[in-house]
Amino acid sequence: MIRIALYQPDIPQNTGAAMRLCACLGVGLDVIEPCGFVWEDKKIRRSGMDYIESVDLIRHESWRAFSETYHTTNRLILMTTKATLPYTDFTFEDGDILLAGSESAGVPDHVAAAADSRIGIPMYNGLRSLNIINATAMVLGEALRQTGGFST
Numbered sequence: 001m002i003r004i005a006l007y008q009p010d011i012p013q014n015t016g017a018a019m020r021l022c023a024c025l026g027v028g029l030d031v032i033e034p035c036g037f038v039w040e041d042k043k044i045r046r047s048g049m050d051y052i053e054s055v056d057l058i059r060h061e062s063w064r065a066f067s068e069t070y071h072t073t074n075r076l077i078l079m080t081t082k083a084t085l086p087y088t089d090f091t092f093e094d095g096d097i098l099l100a101g102s103e104s105a106g107v108p109d110h111v112a113a114a115a116d117s118r119i120g121i122p123m124y125n126g127l128r129s130l131n132i133i134n135a136t137a138m139v140l141g142e143a144l145r146q147t148g149g150f151s152t
Contacts, residue, residue: 003028003097010036010103017133020051028056032066075116083120090119092143
């Protein structure tokens with residue numbers, strides 16, 4: 001099954017929205033800490049609403065802990081504004097982990113180097129990026145379409 005991973009997210013509302021997205025589409029969510037906010041922040045609950053209890057959520061205390069859990073068995077697909085390969089031209093597989101960097105800084109070089117592939121969303125008229133969860137939803141939808149992974 002496809003999973004989403006958030007690398008050191010900065011914005012609790014985006015993390016809550018990711019929880020809701022993952023719960024509704026039946027995919028797991030990994031949060032790689034430290035976060036740029038206090039985890040107990042009520043903004044997460046407000047954004048995630050009552051879907052939070054339905055998400056397969058794993059919190060990892062560090063990049064190392066995350067990579068020790070998955071990277072030997074799952075492909076890590078970095079969603080980045082620096083990619084040249086459009087997500088629509090990428091072939092997704094069951095077990096892929098779609099990694100989104102922090103809203104303010106993306107991912108550091110050592111994390112980008114660990115990715116098996118880097119994909120992006122082509123932007124109109126030279127614009128730089130979408131909201132991280134909007135972009136993640138687009139890529140996740142394509143990944144699920146290709147793998148037949150929509151859960152009901």
